[in-house]
Amino acid sequence: MVTIRDVAKLAGVSPSTASRVMNDSAMISEATKQRVRQAMKELDYSPNYSARNLVKRHANTIGIVLPVRENQDFLGNNPFFMQLIQGIASVCTEHQFMVSLATGRTEEEMMTNLQNLIRSGHIAKFIFLYSKKNDPVFQFMLEQDVACVVVGQSYGQPTSQVAFVDNDNYRAGQDVATFLLDKGYTQICYAYTDMNELVQADRYAGYEEVMRDHQRPSYAMMLSRVDSEKNEQTLRSFLQKNRQIQAFITCDDAMAIRLQKLFKALKISSRRYAIISFNNSVLAEMAMPSLSSVEIFPMELGQTAARLVLNQTGQEEIAHITHEIIERDSTPNLQQPS
Amino acid sequence: MVTIRDVAKLAGVSPSTASRVMNDSAMISEATKQRVRQAMKELDYSPNYSARNLVKRHANTIGIVLPVRENQDFLGNNPFFMQLIQGIASVCTEHQFMVSLATGRTEEEMMTNLQNLIRSGHIAKFIFLYSKKNDPVFQFMLEQDVACVVVGQSYGQPTSQVAFVDNDNYRAGQDVATFLLDKGYTQICYAYTDMNELVQADRYAGYEEVMRDHQRPSYAMMLSRVDSEKNEQTLRSFLQKNRQIQAFITCDDAMAIRLQKLFKALKISSRRYAIISFNNSVLAEMAMPSLSSVEIFPMELGQTAARLVLNQTGQEEIAHITHEIIERDSTPNLQQPS
Missing domain, CATH: 3.40.50.2300 (Response regulator)
Known part of the structure; x- marks a missing residue:
């Protein structure tokens, strides 16, 4: 059985540094993180998430909060959401985080589900895939001890607890x-x-x-x-x-x-x-x-949201993702009447 | 702190029965499950998933296996997948299961990620959102001690480990x-x-x-x-x-x-x-x-897949979801030449 000590030894760092890398601590440099992750890979080391969670109560999962589904078709017909989720998942996978989905048919159901996820101890970081003024779900989350990134228009200022990612x-x-x-x-x-x-x-x-x-x-x-x-x-x-x-x-x-x-x-x-x-x-x-x-x-929106929530270090942030006009047949040069 | 004993008492069952309900055991009747879940709700009882997992190694999460993303646009442009996921999530939420996503850019990456999910101890039930002949990812999963439901065309017979859900x-x-x-x-x-x-x-x-x-x-x-x-x-x-x-x-x-x-x-x-x-x-x-x-x-495909994997009791199954022709302007009655 490979242990964290073996990983630390191979990477040339102390066991506590290796452990901090596993927890994606902001105190460790990217270079060191890379080295430790490489060692984990070489040794095929897989942390026992359950044991770690029980002992440290440390969360290794990102929760994705979908809009409450009032209209069954809304999400399914909007390719935007699937691309966002793919972007989030790709970054989380890289950082050995799992991705869980929080859904609900009503705001009440959603809040109950979120509470269960938080109490379970795995999840303390959430990404909201929507931005809505006076959203009771979001208000509820602000009262919990969790970090949130909102994909969409910022309402109010970002805080150490909440960051925003959006197009301009x-x-x-x-x-x-x-x-x-x-x-x-x-x-x-x-x-x-x-x-x-x-x-x-x-x-x-x-x-x-x-x-x-x-x-x-x-x-x-x-x-x-x-x-x-x-x-x-x-x-x-x-x-x-x-x-x-x-x-x-x-x-x-x-x-x-x-x-x-x-x-x-x-x-x-x-x-x-x-x-x-x-x-x-x-x-x-x-x-x-x-x-x-x-x-x-949208893939980049998701990736940026994931990076922000994983590295959230108390910095207040509103991140803007670029956009680009794709020209097709519907906008020819205007023919001047002769 | 509310315990499983309090839940059992209120529901009028033994603690071991209440515990089996939490594990969604096939030995317990739907009626009893309903009664115990009602008691959990009334007492606002939330099991400590981490502790349970460590002690019992029991999985309370469904893993959704997305197709390997060779083409970045494929999933995002296919509303089908988001609707499938919504269907799965709605049933899992009802049964107090979490939903995790397994993604990967290559088959190798996907297999590593799946291995990590399985080792973590939370996940022993998976839903494949695709069906592909000779898929190394699926072959790999067959060698693990997990239950799978495949959304899509069945290859070979269903077994106690694998069921299929598809349209006819x-x-x-x-x-x-x-x-x-x-x-x-x-x-x-x-x-x-x-x-x-x-x-x-x-x-x-x-x-x-x-x-x-x-x-x-x-x-x-x-x-x-x-x-x-x-x-x-x-x-x-x-x-x-x-x-x-x-x-x-x-x-x-x-x-x-x-x-x-x-x-x-x-x-x-x-x-x-x-x-x-x-x-x-x-x-x-x-x-x-x-x-x-x-x-x-697709919502029903997802819901049926989730129900199958949650209740999978060793019954071999291929479930077929209905379909329906939606008539619009492209198919008028044929005008016979006069």
Whole structure:
């Protein structure tokens, strides 16, 4: 039976240092950690997690908190979450941490489940895959002795207990507006579903600022995620009032495809308006014409969230992940009328 | 501190029975389990998982084995997996089991991670989210003292150690063929990417049998998932040789949308051919025209897999989950030429 002493000897460190590496202590340098992990690997050393947990009450598992599932389809239809989870899992695996999922059908069920996970002693670090104002689940977690990383818009300041990881949605909104302006479009409308969603509001604010800077008007049109008949009326009357419109920025790929379908229903050519959207999901490539869209790198969001929660050393942090416009057929250069 | 004795007293059972319920023993009736769980709830009793694991080496966690991630995008772009995981998590939560994820970039990494999970003592029950012939990861697990449920096509017979959960893909293939025949279509082609994928082969076999029963010909056309130029040639020459074709069955929604795009590229009206596909993913609704597609109920697949692995009592089992054709615009009744 290989012991921690054997690992320490091979790595040329003291047993207590080796043990600290296993606990991913912030006091140990990355170089030493690498050396100890290499030794663990060579000796095929696998710590007895149960024994360690009982003795040290030390957590070797990251808990992933999914949004409460009110709508059965929401998570499944959103590839974003699976990519986030993959990113988290890849970093945890590297650091010999396990990944557990916390789910619940209601907020009460979720809180009970989280309490059980915390009491079990394995988990003291959690990653929230969503950000919601006045979330009772998150409030509950703040009262526990755990560290949290939230993927999404920060509410309030980060603390030693809570960090945030997100895309810079304001900046992304600026970037798509600039992208369309550079292509010759000046009359651009932002199509959204709910400005209470901070992501949508931030992207709008970025777009709006760029339009103002270029002394161009801003337009906003609210569409429904479900009621396509109402959307048809909304779009028809919007276009009648604003015949000068040349392009649309939509809050996500699904909304862009809804817009394409509305054009079809109103017998408007699919090439009449440029469209750019966000998320660069599988839908963007499938659309006709294929959609220019903003890649938001969910794998990296997950990886960064995991690194933050594993190394959380009391530093307050809001991490921003980059984004990138992927250009496809829906945003050709504007043909000037001759 | 509430003990297992308090729980047993309130439930009116012996402490050893209460303990067996906590271990989800097959020897205890569902009614007794319910009573004990109710008592645990009323007393807010949370077992000390670590202590139990150390003493009893009893596992209270289900491990979910994801496909090895060769292609970073594969999982993320496949909503199926997230829905499976949700189904598994909901049942595990009900039974006070935790859910851990096993991931790896290579088969070797995956096996190391699985070994660590097993050695840790928490996990002796696993659910594979994929089924692949001659999979070294699965072979490795067969040599361990663990119970597995595989979501997907069964290879070989189930044993006391391995059960399978799947849709009845052969039946689903029969059903879509019958559906199109009932609508008046008689010249129907199956468009696939890889008959080595058992799902695709089974669906084809079901379709082929129904066509034979109705004394109608079968057609199969292989398309690529990536090379759309080659696909254009394949489709053009297939349609030249088979002018009588009226409808397509595609192996999944993404392939159906590819086919729609190919029609567009070849200047064929999107209404010229009926199309029906499988999976009823978010893509089906987004397509133009929207796609009739077979719902395969991934949430239920996950729930059934979890129930099977939790109650696995040495019974050999292959469970089949139902499916359902969701009718949309891509399969109108065939207009007979007048």
